[in-house]
Amino acid sequence: MKWNRIQKIALQSIMKNKMRSILTSLGIIIGVCSVIVMVAVGQGSQAQIEKQINSLGTNLLMVFPGSSNQGGVHQGAGSMNKMKLSDCEAILEEAVHVKYVSASVRAGGQIIGGTGNWNSSVEGVSEQFLDIRDWDLASGEFFTVKDVKYKKKVAVLGKTVADELFPDMEAIGEKIRINNTPFTVIGVLEEKGQTGMGNDQDDTILAPATTVLTRLKGKDKINMIYVSANSLEEIDAAQAEVEEIMRREHDIDYGDDDDFQIRSQTEITEMASETSETLTLLLAAIAGVSLIVGGIGIMNIMLVSVTERTREIGIRLSIGARSHDVLTQFLAESITLSFIGGVIGILLAIGISLFMNNFTEIYTVINPTIVFLSMAFSAAVGIFFGYYPARKAANLNPIDALRYE
Amino acid sequence: MKPVIEMNKIVKNYAMGDVVVRALRGVDVIINESDFVAIMGASGSGKSTLMNIIGCLDDATEGNYQLDGSNTNSLNKDQYADIRNQKIGFVFQGFNLLPRTTALENVELPLLYDRKERIKNPRQQAIKALESVGLADRMDHVPNQLSGGQQQRVAIARALVNDPAIILADEPTGNLDSKTSVEVMSVFQELNEQGKTIILVTHENDIAQYAKRTIVLRDGHVIQDDKVEQQQSAKKVLANWIEE
Ligand SMILES: Nc1ncnc2c1ncn2[C@@H]1O[C@H](COP(=O)(O)OP(=O)(O)OP(=O)(O)O)[C@@H](O)[C@H]1O
Ligand SMILES: [Mg+2]
Numbered sequence: 001m002k003w004n005r006i007q008k009i010a011l012q013s014i015m016k017n018k019m020r021s022i023l024t025s026l027g028i029i030i031g032v033c034s035v036i037v038m039v040a041v042g043q044g045s046q047a048q049i050e051k052q053i054n055s056l057g058t059n060l061l062m063v064f065p066g067s068s069n070q071g072g073v074h075q076g077a078g079s080m081n082k083m084k085l086s087d088c089e090a091i092l093e094e095a096v097h098v099k100y101v102s103a104s105v106r107a108g109g110q111i112i113g114g115t116g117n118w119n120s121s122v123e124g125v126s127e128q129f130l131d132i133r134d135w136d137l138a139s140g141e142f143f144t145v146k147d148v149k150y151k152k153k154v155a156v157l158g159k160t161v162a163d164e165l166f167p168d169m170e171a172i173g174e175k176i177r178i179n180n181t182p183f184t185v186i187g188v189l190e191e192k193g194q195t196g197m198g199n200d201q202d203d204t205i206l207a208p209a210t211t212v213l214t215r216l217k218g219k220d221k222i223n224m225i226y227v228s229a230n231s232l233e234e235i236d237a238a239q240a241e242v243e244e245i246m247r248r249e250h251d252i253d254y255g256d257d258d259d260f261q262i263r264s265q266t267e268i269t270e271m272a273s274e275t276s277e278t279l280t281l282l283l284a285a286i287a288g289v290s291l292i293v294g295g296i297g298i299m300n301i302m303l304v305s306v307t308e309r310t311r312e313i314g315i316r317l318s319i320g321a322r323s324h325d326v327l328t329q330f331l332a333e334s335i336t337l338s339f340i341g342g343v344i345g346i347l348l349a350i351g352i353s354l355f356m357n358n359f360t361e362i363y364t365v366i367n368p369t370i371v372f373l374s375m376a377f378s379a380a381v382g383i384f385f386g387y388y389p390a391r392k393a394a395n396l397n398p399i400d401a402l403r404y405e
Numbered sequence: 406m407k408p409v410i411e412m413n414k415i416v417k418n419y420a421m422g423d424v425v426v427r428a429l430r431g432v433d434v435i436i437n438e439s440d441f442v443a444i445m446g447a448s449g450s451g452k453s454t455l456m457n458i459i460g461c462l463d464d465a466t467e468g469n470y471q472l473d474g475s476n477t478n479s480l481n482k483d484q485y486a487d488i489r490n491q492k493i494g495f496v497f498q499g500f501n502l503l504p505r506t507t508a509l510e511n512v513e514l515p516l517l518y519d520r521k522e523r524i525k526n527p528r529q530q531a532i533k534a535l536e537s538v539g540l541a542d543r544m545d546h547v548p549n550q551l552s553g554g555q556q557q558r559v560a561i562a563r564a565l566v567n568d569p570a571i572i573l574a575d576e577p578t579g580n581l582d583s584k585t586s587v588e589v590m591s592v593f594q595e596l597n598e599q600g601k602t603i604i605l606v607t608h609e610n611d612i613a614q615y616a617k618r619t620i621v622l623r624d625g626h627v628i629q630d631d632k633v634e635q636q637q638s639a640k641k642v643l644a645n646w647i648e649e
Contacts, residue, residue, distance in 0.1 A: 005517045009514075016505040016506060317486065320486050322482070323482060324483070325518060398489075399457050
């Protein structure tokens with residue numbers, strides 16, 4: 001029998017039983033759509049975290065105080081911390097694989113200036129900080145080697161701070177007071193946005209590390225050191241050099257443990273993406289459950305409808321359809337419904353994902369493999385359960401099928 | 406005259422658990438081309454069972470059934486299906502129309518399953534068949550929008566749309582009033598005049614008088630097989646119909 005005639009019969013049957021057709025497709029639509037969206041959310045957050053970490057800087061190494069065998073990155077800046085500005089100078093001078101170095105000294109503070117009063121944090125850094133972080137100025141200029149050397153009281157404001165203190169005037173040239181110490185604003189940073197965890201990166205003030213140490217902290221311990229290697233290939237070499245220099249600077253004997261630890265950006269990326277991979281896996285598992293539930297829905301409708309349709313099968317057989325014709329019809333019906341359902345599911349998922357990207361904080365990335373897999377799974381369920389029970393009915397003799405209750 | 410149906414010692418048993426229902430107990434029947442046979446008998450005598458076997462809808466338990474000169478025992482399922490599609494038109498006791506499907510689509514259906522595609526324009530042929538049973542104005546109605554008599558006629562149109570040599574009808578007038586019954590009989594008589602072999606089941610003697618021959622079944626045996634002395638013409642009866 002010609003395929004187009006079977007197709008005509010199958011299409012007729014789909015149209016005559018709209019409710020059944022809609023319910024069957026709905027199972028597939030929900031299954032496909034939820035899997036795609038769930039995985040897209042998971043992978044979106046993963047992608048965002050990675051982007052975030054990459055935006056920390058290029059070819060970055062970070063040196064933290066604390067012994068690595070005591071576990072954890074932050075041992076606090078307590079008694080263990082022996083890191084000083086001189087470490088930075090030594091690294092910059094001696095390490096051949098290192099391009100930029102900056103200390104980081106953090107101090108919280110009450111900022112007064114312009115029209116307002118704002119609580120923010122001050123980060124004391126070197127003049128190379130912007131190169132390391134791959135950050136730019138929106139206006140004004142950054143402090144220089146001289147500013148750092150002579151502990152100038154100059155500050156560069158993050159976008160948020162600038163907007164808070166100087167909502168409708170130029171910040172540059174203005175005086176602000178950080179914990180009562182007067183600073184002159186010389187630049188405003190370009191907007192960087194939020195981190196994946198929702199921290200506002202623009203709510204910060206940069207000042208020379210030397211100034212922050214003497215004026216705001218009153219001690220010489222620094223929180224961490226940023227090191228930027230010459231290139232991606234030289235990161236390992238740079239790490240070895242930095243370790244050697246730091247050990248010498250801190251007078252650590254051969255065989256003793258480091259009193260600092262070095263983390264490379266890749267390590268941090270790996271750590272963070274491990275967490276987000278777990279999240280993706282969790283979401284995928286939930287989506288998998290909904291796919292299975294959708295599959296069971298399809299299965300039920302198909303099984304029930306074949307029971308209902310045994311009489312129909314009997315009628316078709318009695319007027320001369322071969323069992324093969326009836327089976328082909330059922331197959332054509334379930335393929336059509338699975339296909340339509342799958343396409344609608346995919347379109348819906350794309351719509352939801354676009355909506356999330358544009359109108360919510362959730363960032364999503366659609367994975368083509370998952371699109372394909374979920375579609376294949378739903379289609380397989382639809383086709384199998386459309387075909388398998390129909391096969392039993394199509395092999396009855398017409399009279400038995402007609403009598404079926 | 407060439408015999409189209411030759412049944413030899415046909416037995417049909419239904420196994421119902423431990424009990425065996427012997428619906429047919431050795432039926433011998435020969436029916437010639439262009440004959441018009443009415444099968445009669447009490448309820449449960451095996452009329453429908455016999456019709457189903459003649460119509461290749463069911464197999465006999467024992468016996469030999471030759472259709473159009475070839476033995477049906479040697480046929481496979483698909484060949485059975487093709488015979489149902491091309492040689493036989495079957496009108497069921499309960500119509501068996503597809504629900505939610507228009508009269509036209511119901512009638513067209515056997516043509517869609519005709520793998521020889523003898524009829525090039527199924528839709529046109531289906532319209533002709535419906536016109537011949539007087540349902541030209543009901544083609545787009547679905548079964549539950551049609552009266553019993555109209556559904557019966559859709560079922561008849563479906564049985565004759567493929568131009569089969571044999572038309573089988575199981576109590577085609579069972580649910581109809583007397584005038585509609587005669588109208589339906591006139592359709593069958595017309596088909597018979599065109600050379601088709603007609604076999605129908607009826608309980609009513611009046612209806613049997615429109616046939617050429619009557620066969621009476623009792624408890625799965627043929628107990629009587631007579632020529633109708635004075636075949637009635639349904640057309641004439643209708644022409645002289647006086648409304649009560
Ligand atoms: N599928 C079946 N299973 C068991 N017994 C059956 C089956 N079909 C028919 N029978 C039995 O076979 C016998 C003949 O049934 P059949 O339907 O041929 O009678 P009938 O002459 O057509 O009756 P009616 O005039 O009521 O239609 C009955 O006793 C019936 O109970
Ligand atoms: Mg019967």
